Amino acid sequence: MALEAQRELPETPLVLGIETSCDETAAALVDGEGRIFANVVLSQIEDHAPFGGVVPEIAARAHLDHLQPVIDRALRDAEVGFEDLDAVAATGGPGLIGGVLVGTMTAKAIAMARGIPYLAVNHLEAHALTARLTDHVPFPYLLLLVSGGHCQLISVEGLGKYRRLGTTIDDAVGEAFDKTAKLLGMGYPGGPELERAAARGNPERFDLPRPMVGKPGCDFSFSGLKTAVRQKVTALGEPCEQDIADIAAAFQEAVAASLVNRSRNAVRIFAQEHGKGHALVVAGGVAANKRLRAALSALAEKSGMDFVAPPIGLCTDNAAMVAWAGIERLRAGEVDSLDFAPRPRWPLDPVAPKAIGAGVKA
Known part of the structure; x- marks a missing residue:
């Protein structure tokens, strides 16, 4: 308007x-x-x-x-x-x-x-x-949006110009963190507690699946990973503190591997359309996770992209x-009228195809 x-x-x-x-x-x-x-x-x-x-x-x-x-x-x-x-x-x-x-x-x-x-x-x-507020990132750039309700890879081409390259077909990554933390007996919100536990754990002790890794496209899935964690916890009976730390570390590594793999596919698509030398931006609450930041930063460096993660706050x-x-x-010369109706759903890319099997929050 x-x-x-x-x-x-x-x-x-x-x-x-x-x-x-x-x-x-x-x-x-x-x-x-x-x-x-x-x-x-x-x-x-x-x-x-x-x-x-x-x-x-x-x-x-x-x-x-x-x-x-x-x-x-x-x-x-x-x-x-x-x-x-x-x-x-x-x-x-x-x-x-x-x-x-x-x-x-x-x-x-x-x-x-x-x-x-x-x-x-x-x-x-x-x-x-947010990356334009904190780091003055110019358009276009590739965005990984990861939070409790959203997990998307988006080509940010300008103000109001967003093309979704991938989304989750089931759970958002932040929701997966919280539910996994609950399985491990942690409080709410579980993401920060799980990250702290993972810092004390051995990520190689438990073999967990890397969802969607190696598959074409940029979509995500985390429900199977949660199920695998539940099976590990059930098999242990009464997991001790070190068991919990090791499972947390394995879960965090599996998530990092999945996010990096899907993001790598998106980087290729983005580079084909916009060339090299742009930024890979991560935003949303899960972007506060230090292990995920490190993994995505390494991907950006290998891809010849700047990596931008806003301050945790x-x-x-x-x-x-x-x-x-x-x-x-x-x-941009825009303002809304006072008859604007709040929206429980408001996708950035309303014409993006729905991921197969998705009950996606948008």
Whole structure:
């Protein structure tokens, strides 16, 4: 939609970003030069830990209770007020619809009250553009988006121009981490605990499958790997601490091998279309895993690509990435109307074919 702001925007607009798509309530202040003046993230881990995963209704109620105080704190941290804002951007999907509604309605209210542009940001696009905020990566680049709800390889060709090269046919990699951690008796969220356990383990002790490795294309699969872990745990009876560490290490290596293999296929496709000398970017919460970063960095080096992984605090869900995505769209002359309807599903590449067997979150 063409920009219909009620006042002329400065060259470096100050944008309030709001993120409420899952179990983090977040607000941030970012300007057009990419300066992050505030980035507040309130986790709901303690609320959901007793259930071993995110409960949508609990998440929505927590956003409702905490979003305004989080925004107020972000404004204090940045030493600005609502009157200093040039636009407000909020995740409009995909995500848990109750939480997305909370963030969307709050952002619309601010935009209406202040007479400033409102931008409904695609959560996946926010992750995709984070490397441009942190490392000024030029288009095009190859993105591996790995999180609790998403596992995709995407050719990022420009703002709003995304071509999906591969996706998961069953579980997202972050979900596989969490469920495997639960099988091993770890708490929620399981990904960080599993990574810590893997650091003490022997990855060669247990033979686990490398899903999809060696197959053509760029799609992923992790359900079979989870089943193999369950079988190992069952065979052990009551695994000791070292057993758990060794299985965690083997699982992490299997995931790394799968991600690298599928990414290598995507690198070939991307190079054929765009030539060499571009970047391989990893984003999303699982991008915080150090072993996966190292494996992907090695792939990029062998492929003659720059490797870009945003700081860990900007890999997991946050509002700075949402604000930046809003800034990119403002520069392109775009804004959303206040009748925007939040979306539980919002694929970056809506025309991409669905992976065989996939029940893919998008």
